[in-house]
Amino acid sequence: MSAPHTTSQTDVRLGRIVRLLMDHATVIVSGTKIASEIGTSRSEVWRLIQQLRELGVEIGGHPSTGYSLKSVPDLLLPDLLSPLIAGTIFSKSIHHYYKVGSTNTVAMQAAADGVPEGSVFVAEQQTAGRGRGAHQWDSARSAGIYCSVVLRPNLPPSEVLILALAAGLAVHAAVKDVDPGLNPDLKWPNDVLIEGKKFCGILAEMTAEPTRVRHVVVGIGINVNQASFPSELQSVATSLKMVSGTEYSRLQLCAALLKSLDREYRNLQSERRDSIVERFVERSSTVRGRRVRVDENGGYQGTTEGLDSRGFLQVRTADGLRVVLSATVRPE
Ligand code: BTN
Numbered sequence: 001m002s003a004p005h006t007t008s009q010t011d012v013r014l015g016r017i018v019r020l021l022m023d024h025a026t027v028i029v030s031g032t033k034i035a036s037e038i039g040t041s042r043s044e045v046w047r048l049i050q051q052l053r054e055l056g057v058e059i060g061g062h063p064s065t066g067y068s069l070k071s072v073p074d075l076l077l078p079d080l081l082s083p084l085i086a087g088t089i090f091s092k093s094i095h096h097y098y099k100v101g102s103t104n105t106v107a108m109q110a111a112a113d114g115v116p117e118g119s120v121f122v123a124e125q126q127t128a129g130r131g132r133g134a135h136q137w138d139s140a141r142s143a144g145i146y147c148s149v150v151l152r153p154n155l156p157p158s159e160v161l162i163l164a165l166a167a168g169l170a171v172h173a174a175v176k177d178v179d180p181g182l183n184p185d186l187k188w189p190n191d192v193l194i195e196g197k198k199f200c201g202i203l204a205e206m207t208a209e210p211t212r213v214r215h216v217v218v219g220i221g222i223n224v225n226q227a228s229f230p231s232e233l234q235s236v237a238t239s240l241k242m243v244s245g246t247e248y249s250r251l252q253l254c255a256a257l258l259k260s261l262d263r264e265y266r267n268l269q270s271e272r273r274d275s276i277v278e279r280f281v282e283r284s285s286t287v288r289g290r291r292v293r294v295d296e297n298g299g300y301q302g303t304t305e306g307l308d309s310r311g312f313l314q315v316r317t318a319d320g321l322r323v324v325l326s327a328t329v330r331p332e
Contacts, residue, residue, distance in 0.1 A: 007127075010096040013038045013048055015079030018057060021069040022080075030066040055098065055124075056142070074142070074250050076122040084255035088262035089118030090149060097121070099141075101128040104203055104219035107148035111215040112207065117152040120258065129221060131201050132190060133328070138233060143226045145254050148219040151265065157208040160216055161311045164190050164204040165280045166268055167218050170260035171200050172283050175240065177256040178248055182240065186284040188313050188329065197238035199223045220257065224250050277307050286331070287313060296327030304329075 016038045021029060031042040038045070046063050053059055058070035073080075078094035085091045093116055100106055103121040105128075110119060123146045129137030139146050153163065168186045175184045175192075184200075185193045192200035203219040223229075223239035225247050240248055267275060281287050290304045294315060302317035313324040 007097065007100050010077065010098055011048070011051075012078065013040065014052055014055075015077035015096070017045070017048055017052065018069070018073060018075070018077060019079040021059065021067060022072060025069060028061055028066040028068045031063050034067065075124065076145070076147075076251060076254055080251055081120075081122070081255060081258075084251070085258045085262070088259055089265070090120050090258040090262060091118075092116070093119040095119065095121045097123040099123065099125045099127060102126055102130050102219075103146050103148040104130055104205060104217050107150055107217040107219070108205055108207070111150045111217055115150055117150060117215075119150040121148045121150075122146065122254065130203060130219075131221075132203055137201060137203075137221045138229060138237070139221065140226060142250070144224050144239070145220065145222040145250055145257070147221075147254060147257070148217050149258075149261065151216045151218060153213055153216060153265075153268065155213050156211055157206065157213055159310050160204060160206055160208075160213060161189060162268060162273055162276060163216055163218055163265075164202050165307075165311045166264035166276050167202045167204070167220055167261060168192055168200075169276060169279055169283065170257055170264050171202070171220065171222065173260040173263075174253055174256035177260070178253050179240070179244060179246065182244060184283070185286075186280055188280075188284060188287050188307070189311070194238060194240070194243050198236055199238050199240060199243070218261075222253065222257070224248050224253060274309070277309065277311055280311070281306055291332040292329050293332050294322075294324055294327050294329050296324060301332055 020037055031045045034045045035042045049059055057073040059067050060070050061067040078096050081094055082091050100123045103123050107121040125141035126139035126146050129139035131137045171192050172184045175182050187193050190202040191198050200222045204216055206216040207214045225241045226239035229237045287304050288306050292304055293301050300317055302315035305314040305316045308314055315322050
């Protein structure tokens with residue numbers, strides 16, 4: 001049997017089978033029916049069912065009796081995700097991987113190859129998840145959301161930061177949507193924290209000409225159901241489950257995220273940039289009135305004084321107001 005844990009895209013027939021079993025949740029579906037619905041043989045259906053079981057999908061039955069789902073699997077399969085985000089720019093082209101190096105890397109390549117705007121790349125696990133500044137993103141299997149989207153905004157390269165801020169707002173809204181009791185805090189420019197620890201990172205990468213962006217990949221990593229982290233991350237990282245004790249549906253959260261991101265992206269295209277900047281400031285405890293150290297131009301200290309119209313952080317220093325372009329900003 002060929003293992004599904006490869007770096008190639010997930011066989012779409014796996015999602016079709018899960019969808020079919022979900023749509024007939026109260027009955028046993030015969031191998032013959034599944035085979036005819038997905039256009040393959042009964043023996044191939046058996047092989048695919050075995051692959052799904054290997055991936056942790058609980059399916060009862062065998063070839064002679066037919067199959068039934070024992071529980072709804074929390075996998076980010078296109079056939080499960082797409083109906084939940086119908087009407088958004090993200091519903092039409094969803095690419096799923098059980099295991100991939102980095103969803104940002106495959107999305108950047110696909111964007112260069114011309115995939116449509118709104119294409120989504122999601123993985124159950126990343127083996128080389130990337131963060132900013134050459135950091136790695138810990139991407140344990142089926143514990144978090146590892147998702148990258150391809151956008152083709154009409155923006156000059158100098159204004160792309162606003163997209164990362166919009167993505168932060170989308171994460172904030174999605175988390176509130178699945179659990180209003182959680183209180184995410186946006187940390188400029190790319191992180192989202194809860195109780196002072198990071199549970200989400202955003203990595204926006206672009207290919208651009210001097211005055212025009214060709215495409216941007218916005219990669220979002222969310223720690224959802226992790227129960228622990230490697231020792232070197234324990235003091236800085238958390239997951240939603242570690243904060244609330246609740247196990248969340250990654251599927252519901254991912255759908256909420258893509259719906260919010262769609263809304264924010266439309267805001268941006270209709271020139272409602274001020275609203276993005278204003279709401280980011282409202283949802284961040286650190287972009288105003290916080291003493292910080294900025295690792296830029298030899299390093300300097302000051303007090304945060306909000307964001308400028310493009311979303312750059314302003315810091316009041318002894319020598320006047322400075323605008324932070326891309327440096328790391330730490331509490332002093
Ligand atoms: C950071 O905090 O430095 C950014 C982390 C971004 C992680 C996400 S997970 C999905 C996408 N694929 C990657 O390799 N990175 C981003």
